[in-house]
Amino acid sequence: MLGNFSYCNPTKLYFGEGSLKYLNDELSKYGEKVMLVYGGGSIKKNGIYDQVMSILKTHKKTVFEDAGVMPNPTVEKLYEGCKIAKDNSVDLILAVGGGSVCDYAKAVSVSAYCESDPWKKYYLKMEDVNNKIIPVGCVLTMVGTGSEMNGGAVITNHEQKLKIGHVFGENVFPKFSILDPKFTYTLPKYQMIAGIYDIMNHITEQYFSGEDDNTSDYIMEGLLRSLIHSSKIAMKNPEDYEARSNIMWIATWALNTLVAKGKATDWMVHMIGQSVGAFTDATHGMTLSAVSLAYYRYICPFGLSKFKRFAVNVWSVDPNGKTDEQIAAEGLSRMEEYMRGLGLVMNLTELGVTENMIDVIAEKTLIMDGGYKVLSKYEVADILKSSM
Amino acid sequence: MLGNFSYCNPTKLYFGEGSLKYLNDELSKYGEKVMLVYGGGSIKKNGIYDQVMSILKTHKKTVFEDAGVMPNPTVEKLYEGCKIAKDNSVDLILAVGGGSVCDYAKAVSVSAYCESDPWKKYYLKMEDVNNKIIPVGCVLTMVGTGSEMNGGAVITNHEQKLKIGHVFGENVFPKFSILDPKFTYTLPKYQMIAGIYDIMNHITEQYFSGEDDNTSDYIMEGLLRSLIHSSKIAMKNPEDYEARSNIMWIATWALNTLVAKGKATDWMVHMIGQSVGAFTDATHGMTLSAVSLAYYRYICPFGLSKFKRFAVNVWSVDPNGKTDEQIAAEGLSRMEEYMRGLGLVMNLTELGVTENMIDVIAEKTLIMDGGYKVLSKYEVADILKSSM
Numbered sequence: 048m049l050g051n052f053s054y055c056n057p058t059k060l061y062f063g064e065g066s067l068k069y070l071n072d073e074l075s076k077y078g079e080k081v082m083l084v085y086g087g088g089s090i091k092k093n094g095i096y097d098q099v100m101s102i103l104k105t106h107k108k109t110v111f112e113d114a115g116v117m118p119n120p121t122v123e124k125l126y127e128g129c130k131i132a133k134d135n136s137v138d139l140i141l142a143v144g145g146g147s148v149c150d151y152a153k154a155v156s157v158s159a160y161c162e163s164d165p166w167k168k169y170y171l172k173m174e175d176v177n178n179k180i181i182p183v184g185c186v187l188t189m190v191g192t193g194s195e196m197n198g199g200a201v202i203t204n205h206e207q208k209l210k211i212g213h214v215f216g217e218n219v220f221p222k223f224s225i226l227d228p229k230f231t232y233t234l235p236k237y238q239m240i241a242g243i244y245d246i247m248n249h250i251t252e253q254y255f256s257g258e259d260d261n262t263s264d265y266i267m268e269g270l271l272r273s274l275i276h277s278s279k280i281a282m283k284n285p286e287d288y289e290a291r292s293n294i295m296w297i298a299t300w301a302l303n304t305l306v307a308k309g310k311a312t313d314w315m316v317h318m319i320g321q322s323v324g325a326f327t328d329a330t331h332g333m334t335l336s337a338v339s340l341a342y343y344r345y346i347c348p349f350g351l352s353k354f355k356r357f358a359v360n361v362w363s364v365d366p367n368g369k370t371d372e373q374i375a376a377e378g379l380s381r382m383e384e385y386m387r388g389l390g391l392v393m394n395l396t397e398l399g400v401t402e403n404m405i406d407v408i409a410e411k412t413l414i415m416d417g418g419y420k421v422l423s424k425y426e427v428a429d430i431l432k433s434s435m
Numbered sequence: 436m437l438g439n440f441s442y443c444n445p446t447k448l449y450f451g452e453g454s455l456k457y458l459n460d461e462l463s464k465y466g467e468k469v470m471l472v473y474g475g476g477s478i479k480k481n482g483i484y485d486q487v488m489s490i491l492k493t494h495k496k497t498v499f500e501d502a503g504v505m506p507n508p509t510v511e512k513l514y515e516g517c518k519i520a521k522d523n524s525v526d527l528i529l530a531v532g533g534g535s536v537c538d539y540a541k542a543v544s545v546s547a548y549c550e551s552d553p554w555k556k557y558y559l560k561m562e563d564v565n566n567k568i569i570p571v572g573c574v575l576t577m578v579g580t581g582s583e584m585n586g587g588a589v590i591t592n593h594e595q596k597l598k599i600g601h602v603f604g605e606n607v608f609p610k611f612s613i614l615d616p617k618f619t620y621t622l623p624k625y626q627m628i629a630g631i632y633d634i635m636n637h638i639t640e641q642y643f644s645g646e647d648d649n650t651s652d653y654i655m656e657g658l659l660r661s662l663i664h665s666s667k668i669a670m671k672n673p674e675d676y677e678a679r680s681n682i683m684w685i686a687t688w689a690l691n692t693l694v695a696k697g698k699a700t701d702w703m704v705h706m707i708g709q710s711v712g713a714f715t716d717a718t719h720g721m722t723l724s725a726v727s728l729a730y731y732r733y734i735c736p737f738g739l740s741k742f743k744r745f746a747v748n749v750w751s752v753d754p755n756g757k758t759d760e761q762i763a764a765e766g767l768s769r770m771e772e773y774m775r776g777l778g779l780v781m782n783l784t785e786l787g788v789t790e791n792m793i794d795v796i797a798e799k800t801l802i803m804d805g806g807y808k809v810l811s812k813y814e815v816a817d818i819l820k821s822s823m
Contacts, residue, residue: 053447063439261684269650289649
């Protein structure tokens with residue numbers, strides 16, 4: 048049954064080739080101090096940095112740069128960013144990059160004026176925001192997390208071996224996001240396919256939950272079919288504009304809160320994957336692909352009718368003359384075939400996980416209860432072992 | 436190809452049984468003068484009027500009632516509403532009803548402070564809004580138009596025999612909308628199924644356009660499948676909460692701007708249906724059902740691959756051993772069977788159209804150019820004749 052919910056997504060999106068020009072319209076809404084947040088510097092190589100700086104200069108903004116945001120932004124980096132933002136009383140945080148950069152920008156936006164330790168308040172205790180929030184805008188250069196149109200902000204604490212995502216409310220969503228599919232062309236293939244699997248997993252995490260028959264499930268089947276179709280094209284030709292733009296658009300809708308409305312969600316693949324990430328610093332999407340099939344094959348008997356539906360409606364498995372178990376298994380086999388075809392990492396060994404790490408990764412995994420089976424830590428360890 | 440676009444939908448939705456309580460949160464954001472807009476009085480019979488008035492009273496609002504909004508709101512009614520809104524300097528227009536009431540509320544919100552004739556400015560000339568806009572909130576009691584989360588506002592001028600919709604920008608979207616599926620239970624079956632077909636046609640108007648392969652088409656196939664599924668259940672049991680809530684949610688997403696982003700759209704069924712409506716005052720959804728099949732069968736050869744896809748992906752037609760034409764025709768036959776099963780009006784005669792009206796209805800039909808075939812007025816007349 049469609050449960051009760053409220054929905055509001057105030058982020059303004061500018062989508063398409065050349066949409067960076069709309070940064071002009073947005074900048075005029077904010078004060079002169081802009082904190083420019085970006086990652087390892089690829090935006091300097093592909094020219095996006097220069098384009099953004101040129102627009103900032105036209106608007107006579109004073110720019111405070113905060114570079115070097117890592118793929119899994121750390122709590123130490125967060126403290127640094129908060130200091131830059133607060134010391135300079137910045138009026139806008141402009142994130143130029145992928146999901147990690149956007150996540151980090153949002154974490155800084157709520158944490159800069161936090162009167163206690165933001166890691167404790169917003170991550171360990173998951174408290175609501177009751178301090179000043181600095182507005183955030185995003186220019187996306189990598190696709191996958193949906194961070195450009197939601198309140199998610201994942202931060203990693205290596206010392207505590209914790210990678211935690213706080214999903215903040217709509218007052219923390221980016222005020223605007225600029226999505227130019229061509230900005231994703233220069234991304235290495237490893238990052239592109241990791242992003243594609245992150246998108247797919249965002250959808251399946253929300254799909255494999257509940258015995259319901261609600262509209263979100265139908266929307267998600269559509270998103271998955273479109274993603275499978277376009278990702279196969281993008282694999283062959285990363286500069287196929289239609290494929291890359293569809294993937295960019297699907298990524299946004301996979302995790303901008305719509306498809307989760309009124310239904311339960313799972314998120315255990317993300318929980319296990321994030322725990323793996325906290326120990327290995329591996330690329331997020333690959334931690335998900337490495338553990339997904341072991342997880343889904345394990346929970347399949349507990350949500351058999353949904354796995355059967357997934358096989359038929361998403362993977363076009365012909366159900367005639369087969370048992371439900373056979374249909375469901377065939378769906379997961381097609382998914383495996385697709386994942387191998389993309390070139391995803393399919394085991395944890397490749398990500399640097401060793402047998403002696405399994406128990407502690409399992410121990411540090413947060414257990415969510417929205418899926419078809421609430422796992423014990425022992426079951427998590429078994430899934431990790433099956434993923435080696 | 437996914438064309439360039441911007442997207443923002445700021446409407447806050449409260450969805451589910453009992454969600455009227457959130458009117459309390461929203462009312463506190465506005466001044467004390469509330470214009471309460473509703474239709475023929477069914478909300479007095481089903482108790483919704485009393486519930487709303489009780490909340491307004493709790494917040495000590497001064498209420499200016501504007502009742503009697505007709506199914507196709509007229510320009511004369513619009514002028515009346517503008518006078519009430521302006522004379523009393525209302526702070527909020529609260530629409531309680533279906534799409535017509537919400538449309539009317541938005542038309543008043545942009546027209547009250549319009550310095551020239553709003554019919555000329557916003558309808559005949561389709562100009563942008565450059566005057567004060569009064570905020571609108573909606574409590575939905577009938578499902579179909581999507582008006583609760585978009586900028587659409589259709590007004591009818593009987594003297595000029597024109598029924599025109601202006602799609603206003605996001606500053607005119609309702610600030611909030613309250614969607615309680617149970618509020619739709621008391622709707623007569625005729626109105627329920629007319630609303631269901633309005634939803635279906637909103638989706639097909641946006642689907643049957645372009646040779647593209649974009650994500651929106653996949654999302655729309657999901658929405659259509661969900662609508663077909665839930666509407667069959669609602670037909671048998673109008674008080675099936677899951678079915679009615681899915682239908683309510685699909686209606687919103689069918690026309691809240693998402694699925695049209697980056698693609699061409701058709702809208703000729705609406706143009707022909709609205710012209711029929713201007714002459715007959717028939718229920719909107721029934722004007723669409725009466726002309727749809729003649730229209731789609733006529734344009735099918737011009738968009739054959741999309742009609743084939745529609746047959747397979749929406750109506751589960753088995754394509755094996757059939758020509759594209761046969762597959763497409765079978766899809767439309769299944770659609771006809773579904774429409775007849777719902778009990779929709781399938782011809783114009785039943786709506787009071789006579790042979791001698793056809794030429795003038797065709798003459799008054801606005802021709803849109805986004806579909807698979809740009810129609811001449813003669814072709815419109817032929818479609819109308821085939822729909823008798």
